Amino acid sequence: MELKSTVRSLLQLVPTRVGLVFAIFVPMIFTIIWMTGYSGAAERLDRLHIGLVNEDVQKGAAMAEYVAQHAPFQTEIEPSRQDALAKLNEGKTDMVIVIPADASAEAQERGSAKLTYYVNERNSELVKSVMEGMAGKLTAQLNTVVVPDAKPLPIQAEMVKMNGVSDFSTSMLPMILGFLPYIAVMTMNIQFNLASQILKRQHGRWRLFFARQLLLAAVTVVVPFVLAVICKLFLTVQGSFWQVWGFEMLVFAACIAVTQLAFVLFGNAGPLFNIFLIPIQLMTAGNIISASMLSPLYRHLGAFLPVPNGVQGAMNLVYGGGSLTDYAVSLGLITLAAWGLSVLRIALIKEAPAVVPVQSAA
Known part of the structure; x- marks a missing residue:
């Protein structure tokens, strides 16, 4: 009976319920998206x-x-x-x-x-x-x-x-540069959202928003710099240090803007939306299977998401050949669109009026 009471108490907590939703949602969404996206890929050689x-x-x-x-x-x-x-x-x-x-x-x-x-x-x-x-x-x-x-x-x-490329570790670099930033900033924005929830009674929404943007801007500059240094010191990368750093800043900016938008639009359900995008972005990145061989529903989605553009651009940086311009422009447009939608959504939110306690007459 005591164990049953403890289980009931756990289920009454929001984090427990959210954890159960994640346990069900994540494998289900990966299975559905990948099975429908990759279905019949071998029959699309004519593409x-x-x-x-x-x-x-x-x-x-x-x-x-x-x-x-x-x-x-x-x-x-x-x-x-x-x-x-x-x-x-x-x-x-x-x-x-x-x-x-x-x-x-x-x-x-x-x-x-x-x-x-x-x-x-x-x-x-x-x-x-x-x-x-x-x-x-x-x-x-x-x-x-x-x-x-x-x-x-x-x-x-x-x-x-x-x-x-002769080194297998170098062949994995496009995925590291293009995909891992999304996972990193998604996790970071989860924590930033929790921190904002704690501080929202003490600070205005705009002050909190722009304070977060300053921190996110610092991350956008510093982390890509560290990655660029590591890449040039320990791996064979055809692109220059400045190309790697500059392109990776665009990847981080786009990933930050998109994952942040999920919290602005959906609140505490934001992580579910961000996870929903993971299998789509991995599938359309083009490093496992050409995007042209996917089912029509998913074939062109990658152009509007940060990870596919990041992976394809990183391939040009690592292997050489091809132009970064199209991918850089796409990442810039994704960043501006997602950040603009976040600002618009915050502007439309009506703040609840402050509750002033009424003192009873003596």
Whole structure:
């Protein structure tokens, strides 16, 4: 009976109820979002893009046509190897296939030719695996077209990996720079919200809000600086110190603004909203699976969230290649929009009038 009474007392407390809600909500929302988002991803290979360059002006047209018809991807003919690799470097295509000059002649006359496949190491793991497997399959099929009865196969696949890193710890860095700031500032804003609840009777809402902004601004500058120093001292990062620091400040600012907005809009239920965004952001970040292969509902959500922009930008910083501008602009717009909505919501809240105790006449 005493134990039952203690359980009843625990259930009467708000933190206990909130903890139970989290225990139910978190695994449920991760399961629902990931199962619906990743469902059928392997069947969406046709959403991937390859650039095809034909340098064999004599007989390469037949090979190029065969690849364009039989590759299960969207194929675009590129005018030159340089243009195709520039698009691959910027993430606009997922693989580049180059038919070298005199490839068909070398296969028929010398029995030796190479078809060159370029893959960007900053692509998602699934995309890299699919592209490498498809390279071998396409090459084997091309041999039956160019030299039908030749043995051994005269055309061989040459894989060229761009923007590679040798250290596994470095390959994890984009997730550290793009995702962990969200978890860190989400936890921080939980504590700041509790502190604001304690102090709201002593200080006005605007004074509390702007006091928090000063602290958050300090975090936005100092923590990215520390991360940039660590990255440049201990890891191989293609971006400069100033690029890492500046971009990471944008990531922190966007994560802070979004997680803060959740508390402004939903109060104590803010953590639930912030956790709701975690599986969506991890799924659309593009490091596990290309966002173009997700179900249509989730395909474009990442452009409006801080983590996907942070991870994709961090990939450019770590691996090199591509531009940070689009991701930096997106993070800046997310920050301004979320912070502006927070200010608007606070301005619309009506403060309860102060209660003045009435003294009874003696």
